[in-house]
Amino acid sequence: MDKNRYPEQKLQVYNCLNRQKEVFQALNPPYVGMYVCGPTVYSNVHLGNVRTFLSFDVIYRYLTFLGYKVRYVRNITDVGHLTDDADDGEDKISKKARLENLEPMEVAQKYTNDFHDVMRIFDILPPSIEPTATGHIIEQIEMVQKIINNGYGYEVNGSVYFDVKKFNEEHGYGDLSGRKIDELMNNTRALDGQSEKRDPLDFAIWKNADDSHIMRWPSPWGQGFPGWHLECSAMSTKYLGDQFDIHGGGMDLKFPHHECEIAQNKGANSEASVTYWMHGNMLTVNGRKMSKSEGNGFTPEELITGNHKLLDKGYSPMTVRFFMLQGHYASTLDFSNEALQASERGFKKLSNAMVAMGSLTAGAAGDFDVVAWRQRCFDAMNDDFNTPILISVLFEGVKQINSIAAGTASMDEAQLEAFKTTMNEFVGFVLGLKIEEEAAGGDNDLLDSVMDLVIALRADAKAEKNWGIADKIRDELNKINVQIKDAKEGTTWTHEA
RNA sequence: GGUCUGGUGGCCGAGGGGCUUAGGCACUGGUCUGCAAAACCAGUUACAGCGGUUCGAAUCCGCUCCAGACCUCCA
Known part of the structure; x- marks a missing residue:
């Protein structure tokens, strides 16, 4: 895409940092740096995970569509993510490796492959860079050292912790999630006593690991592995710089993960870091967040085949994509068979119209104001990527197509050309909906x-x-x-x- | 318990002080068709409850009820 294709479009983005919509202003246009927290690859992704990556896929697509040159970094977490408390649990990858009797890297590879397959099925574009935590141990060690040098980290028995209290006094902690450190102190569930931390709010940035750990690396503090929050700080800084435009992820990462990231970035590098923080909201089932522990999560494969107790039947990936885009990314979206069926029919209507559009011919100039309608497509996306509004505007296009086909409306050459271009751009590129042509001959x-x-x-x-x-x-x-x-x-x- | 978000018509889901017929699905009537299907036209059902601010509130404020998220790993 050429740069500044649509410089006249005013994009507004909801910034979680100050809880309001702001005009999007890239730090260094036409370049945009965007970092999104990717999956921890210790199990198959479920549909809830897909929603977040889909949300940011559309954001990536629209920014690109407007002409920005986006460097989109989405990581793979393959070490350091502990199973329970931020410091005392077992590493998720290691645990899975032990249970399945595999090399940790086999576990990571297996579920990375699965993740990539799923992304492809849903037509989610690959990021520009997909760095792994294990591939950036050196960068993480360097960052830990910087944090220590700046006085925000301390070492105990080969582990290094981030000093939240000190950081809070000098920079403030909790801005993103709206938490105050005193309240956190009162509400912390961590049991004091055997902890090495000076304060329950402190979090590990480097963990000591003895010989029993499969995944460990040498460091200035002995054998160990990096803390989970650290990888994102290290890798975003490496590929996007101290300061970049957009940082995204699921709502459930807002605290503590993203709050810790901010502290690490500021503690290691500079006061300025991310301009816009964006969070995709959760997919719910019967009003509850889809998650493994609830047993209400299903995999994309189960969804497509319909082979799950919550599913009446299977649905195509594009039906699911369409369904998700009918809700705004920042709102929770409730999954139900009824809703999926409604989307299936709606998407079919859209698909049929897109096919029918191919054989429309120009006639007399019609009343439909193609220019204004096209702008409303932009307006919808400019308003914090409002895909449900965009879809409603596109359905006005569907009506036009059918009316022209039925002979009750018409467009002249210029109108039809602009019309077709707009439909193709927004349906195909921006929303990333691959039209499921009902196989009418051709291939057999x-x-x-x-x-x-x-x-x-x-x-x-x-x-x-x-x-x-x-x-x-x-x-x-x-x-x-x-x-x-x-x-x-x-x-x-x-x-x- | 603390912090935050939300409760919209039969369902999903936008909007967010006066005029959005949002949109999709479902439903009803009509047109077309041998009948269907598709499509087109028309129509029905709404802003949790109670107060308040205002000329005017679904939209702002307060309270109540309900639901959810985070505070422990989760996209």
């Missing part, structure tokens, strides 16, 4: 020939007013998912897998 010559024959025979029957035969052909084909549609111009057929 034999089937086409056979169907041509069947339709011709049925036409003969109809000409003789032999409705019994004509209807029987249609009904029987319907049973094998072949739909017959009689239109003025002739009969067409479609097949759904």
